[in-house]
Amino acid sequence: MRAVIKDVLLEHMSWVDCRAALEETDLVIVPIGAVEQHGPHLPLGTDWMNAGYAAVKAAERFGVVVAPTIKVGVSQNHMDFPGTITLRPQTLIELIIDLCRSLAVHGFRRFILFNGHGGNNAAIDVAVINLRREFPKHIFGHAYAGRLKKAADFCLEDETKYHADEGETSRMLVTAPELVHMERAVHEIPKSKSGLYPFKGSDLSTQQVFFGLPRTKTCTQSGVFGNAQIATSEKGKIIHTAIIDGLCALIEKMKSVDIDDFDE
Numbered sequence: 077m078r079a080v081i082k083d084v085l086l087e088h089m090s091w092v093d094c095r096a097a098l099e100e101t102d103l104v105i106v107p108i109g110a111v112e113q114h115g116p117h118l119p120l121g122t123d124w125m126n127a128g129y130a131a132v133k134a135a136e137r138f139g140v141v142v143a144p145t146i147k148v149g150v151s152q153n154h155m156d157f158p159g160t161i162t163l164r165p166q167t168l169i170e171l172i173i174d175l176c177r178s179l180a181v182h183g184f185r186r187f188i189l190f191n192g193h194g195g196n197n198a199a200i201d202v203a204v205i206n207l208r209r210e211f212p213k214h215i216f217g218h219a220y221a222g223r224l225k226k227a228a229d230f231c232l233e234d235e236t237k238y239h240a241d242e243g244e245t246s247r248m249l250v251t252a253p254e255l256v257h258m259e260r261a262v263h264e265i266p267k268s269k270s271g272l273y274p275f276k277g278s279d280l281s282t283q284q285v286f287f288g289l290p291r292t293k294t295c296t297q298s299g300v301f302g303n304a305q306i307a308t309s310e311k312g313k314i315i316h317t318a319i320i321d322g323l324c325a326l327i328e329k330m331k332s333v334d335i336d337d338f339d340e
């Protein structure tokens with residue numbers, strides 16, 4: 077299987093390469109990220125870079141295709157910080173639907189929407205609901221990296237796990253170490269004046285009530301939530317491995333479905 081798909085990135089393939097890939101697989105991973113502030117030490121593209129890295133590693137194990145990464149996402153809460161770009165949720169929903177529609181025309185039928193940014197979760201769920209209505213014989217799985225990485229939480233020392241923190245910085249030390257400025261990394265304990273956002277031991281994947289995302293600049297001056305200074309590439313490798321393993325388990329599960337019989 078790997079012999080045909082040498083390079084899993086769709087945008088590196090010619091159309092004849094893509095036609096050959098489709099004879100091997102109908103599964104495509106669509107990484108989705110953000111371009112938003114990640115403290116003074118990490119690049120704005122942290123979320124799409126980390127998502128793209130894990131997607132390619134998982135795809136290479138199975139010889140499945142990786143679609144062009146949707147780099148920008150829903151990041152309104154970070155707009156006080158220069159360089160942040162935000163889509164309206166509706167724009168992201170339409171972007172995902174158009175991308176999947178195009179790929180479906182060519183024969184892809186199993187889609188993993190692999191999300192690296194919590195602020196995108198609600199929009200992606202709505203996109204999946206709409207896609208399922210339009211393509212009842214296709215499978216769409218929304219996998220959020222923030223959930224997949226739970227299996228690696230044991231390696232993190234800081235109680236605050238939220239954003240531009242120990243874990244995210246550690247992953248970037250693996251994904252693109254040349255873009256990480258550890259000398260600028262800070263330890264900032266975020267505050268929620270209203271008390272609606274308990275950052276300690278809580279993140280988007282564990283919170284009980286969703287109040288939307290807090291306006292970042294009211295909680296932290298630097299944009300860091302927690303201790304970025306104790307990040308290491310060793311921790312980054314453990315977290316990436318947990319995410320990649322989670323993605324691989326999902327690929328296996330989705331590949332095992334008899335798609336012509338799929339009507340749930």
Ligand SMILES: [Zn+2]
Nearest residue numbers: 122123240244
């Ligand atoms: Zn992030």
